[in-house]
Amino acid sequence: MSLRVFIRKPTKEDCQELVSLHRRSEKFHFPWAFPPLNEQECKNYINCCQNEDFEGLLICHLTDHKIIGVANFSQIFYRAFQNVYLGYYIDVDFAGQGLMSEGVRLAINYAFDTLNLHRVETNIQPENRASINLVKRLDFTKEGFSRRYLKINGEWRDHERWALTVEDWVKS
Numbered sequence: 001m002s003l004r005v006f007i008r009k010p011t012k013e014d015c016q017e018l019v020s021l022h023r024r025s026e027k028f029h030f031p032w033a034f035p036p037l038n039e040q041e042c043k044n045y046i047n048c049c050q051n052e053d054f055e056g057l058l059i060c061h062l063t064d065h066k067i068i069g070v071a072n073f074s075q076i077f078y079r080a081f082q083n084v085y086l087g088y089y090i091d092v093d094f095a096g097q098g099l100m101s102e103g104v105r106l107a108i109n110y111a112f113d114t115l116n117l118h119r120v121e122t123n124i125q126p127e128n129r130a131s132i133n134l135v136k137r138l139d140f141t142k143e144g145f146s147r148r149y150l151k152i153n154g155e156w157r158d159h160e161r162w163a164l165t166v167e168d169w170v171k172s
Contacts, residue, residue, distance in 0.1 A: 003062065003102055003106070004061065004062050004063075004099060004102060005059050005060060005061060005062055005068065005099055005102045005103045005106065006059075006060055006062055006106065007057045007058065007059055007060070007071065007103060007106045007107055007110065008057065008058055008060060009049065009055075009056065009057060009058070010045075010046050010049055010056050010057075010058050011046065012043065012046055014042075014046070014058065014067065015039050015042040015043060015046065016039070017066075017067050018035075018036065018042050018045075018058075018067060018070075019036065019037065019038060019039060019042050021035075021067055021068075021091045022035040022036060022037050022042075023037055024091065024092060024093070025089070025090075025091050025092040025093075027092075028092035028095065029089055029092075030153075031125075031152060031153050031157075032089070032125060032128050032131065032152075033087070033089040034152070034153070035070065035089060052076070053074070053075060053076045053077075054072070054073065054074050054075075054076065055072070055073040055076065055084075055110075055115065056070065056071075056072050056073075057070070057071045057072070057073075057106075057107050057110065058070060059071060059090070059099070059100070059102075059103030059104075059106075059107075061094075061099070067091070068090060068091045068093075068094040068099055068103070069088065069089060069090035069091060069094065069099070069100055069103050070088060070089055071086065071087070071088040071103060071104055071107035072086070072087045072088065073085070073086060073107070073111060073115070073120075074087065076115065076117070078117075081118075081119075082116070082117045082118035082119060083117065083118065083119045083120075083121060084111055084115070084117050084119070084120055084121070085121055085122065085123070086104075086107070086108075086111075086120050086121065086122040087122070088100065088103075088104055088107070088122075088131075088134075090103075095130075100134060101134055101137055101138065104134065104138060105138060108120055108138065108164065108169065112166045112169055117166070118165060118166050119163055119164070119165050119166070120140075120163065120164050121143075121161065121162070121163040122135060122140065122161075122162050122163075123146065123149060123150065123159040123160070123161050123162075124159060124160050124162060125152075125157050125158065125159055125160075126145075126158060126159070126160055132160065132162075135162045135164075138164065139164060139168060139169070139170065140162040140163060140164045141162065141163060141164065141168070142160060142161070142162055143161045143162065143163050144160070144161045145158065145159075145160055145161070146158065146159045146160075146161055
């Protein structure tokens with residue numbers, strides 16, 4: 001399978017392109033994700049990517065290098081846990097083309113091979129069928145249901161908990 005995307009770390013030079021993507025996709029992301037919508041918020045995000053417990057990865061189109069999505073690893077734990085929480089979103093203009101599956105697959109490879117983690121977990125609102133379908137395609141296992149798990153847009157929202165371990169990961 002030839003890939004159509006690659007991943008890379010964000011830089012301050014990406015702020016304008018990211019803010020444009022976020023503004024263009026704001027309604028599409030609602031109520032699942034709330035990425036930075038102005039330059040200062042974007043700079044704060046890129047600074048956060050320098051923390052040892054957070055990794056931000058841009059998913060870029062292979063042909064023109066345009067940013068088409070983001071995969072974030074937060075609360076990176078090592079030692080006995082070796083776990084990370086995955087969040088992701090795509091530019092509305094590229095949704096439904098399978099590009100996010102490719103990008104998240106590369107991000108998971110990065111988590112297991114580069115970060116040397118054992119487990120990737122993602123928590124998804126039950127109504128977010130597109131996101132649940134994506135993790136199913138990547139062989140995540142549904143592990144449970146967390147009532148009022150995260151406060152999103154001012155409300156405590158239920159989430160399904162999905163996870164993948166390195167032993168179950170089929171790299172491609």
